[in-house]
Amino acid sequence: MLKEVVATRYVTPLREGGSxxxxxEADDLGTYVMKFTGAGQGRKTLVAEVVCGQLARRLGLxxxxxxxxxxxPVIGLAEPDQEVQELLKASGGLNLGMDYLPGSLGFDPLAYExxxxxxxxxVWFDALINNVDRSWRNPNMLVWHGDLWLIDHGATMIWHHNWPGVAASAAKPYDASDHALAPFGPDVAAAAAELASQVTEDLLTEIAAEAPDxxxxxxPGFETADAVRRAYVEALLSRAATIHSRITLGPPSKDRPSQAPGWLAGPWPHQEGAK
Structure with missing residues (x-):
């Protein structure tokens, strides 16, 4: 299960995130980026962070x-920003924290290969969880001590916003043409061969159990928290085996940064004829 800590001081808001x-700071002396149950996206965002974040970690990412x-919420009484105060008041109880990586830099394809x-x-992992928020517009990746780190998985598994349509939604393909790592010739076939078999029912069940009741x-539509967890397991398990065959990697959209020399004009590295 996830470690539970108690917030002792609210330091500052991060304006980059929509939520x-x-x-x-917390009672274990750690510093965390905190995401709130009272934010507009609601608690499903936090569930997605747990399920996808823990799955990524178990897969070696x-x-x-x-x-x-x-x-x-009393820790925010001295916060001068009314919007932040309202958010804290609406988020009393259990929220989500992500270890703060001091000195990390936002991923830049021109500076980091x-x-x-x-x-x-x-790319394979993002296709599995249907992550629509790892494009060149908003990479949601950090570089810390020379390594690539993945953050912000709240905009994933879109099917959990409409459980009756989960089967159809989970069966959809994944267009990675605008993915932030598309220019680097991602070897999706090798990734699938290595990772797909690791996404087992037991692993997914163990990870889903980490989402708090x-x-x-x-x-709606579920009698228990465990029934909801089971729905996450089934959706991801059915997608893992075949999603590699439904990933599209074409040229990025025309509104990509026109002056970015790190973006390849084509042919793309994974395409036949690329040099």
Whole structure:
């Protein structure tokens, strides 16, 4: 299970995220990026962070350690920003924290090169969880001590916003043409060969169990939190075996950065005829 800590000080909001995450200090002396149950995206965002973040870690991808954080809204009374105060008031109880990586830099394809093997693993993983938020517009990756780290998995598994359509949604292909790592010739076939067999029912069940009951209860169409967990397991398990054959890697969209020399004009590295 995820380690649980208690927030002791609200440090500052992070304005980059639409859900207004914040940096907090906790009673274990750690510093975390905190995501709140009271944010507009709601508790499903936190469930997605847990399921996808923990799955990535188990597959050998770098994701900052995740914890649950107990929040007493009183710690935000001195916060001058009214929007932040309202968010803290709406988020009392259990929230999500991600280990803060001091000195990390946002991923820049012009400054950091990713080898095809690692790029393939990330693209395959994002296809598995249907991550629509790892494009060149918003990579949601950090470089820390020379390594690539994945963050922000709240915009994944879109099917959990409409469980009756989960089978059709989970069967859809994944267009990685605008993926932030597309220019590096991701070896998706090698990634699938290495990772798909690791995504077992037992592994997914173990990971889904880490999502707290209070983020899962009262989900329409489900009688128990465990029933919701089972739905996550079934959706990801059915997708893992075949998603590699439904990944599209074509030229990026025309509105990509026109002056970015790191973006290849084609042919793409994975395509026949590329030099």
């Amino acid at each position: 207004l995450p914040g940096i907090v 770098r994701v900052p350690e995740l914890v649950t954080i107990q929040l007493d 990713v080898d095809p093997r690692e790029a393939g693993k990330v 209070e983020w899962l209860v009262d989900e």
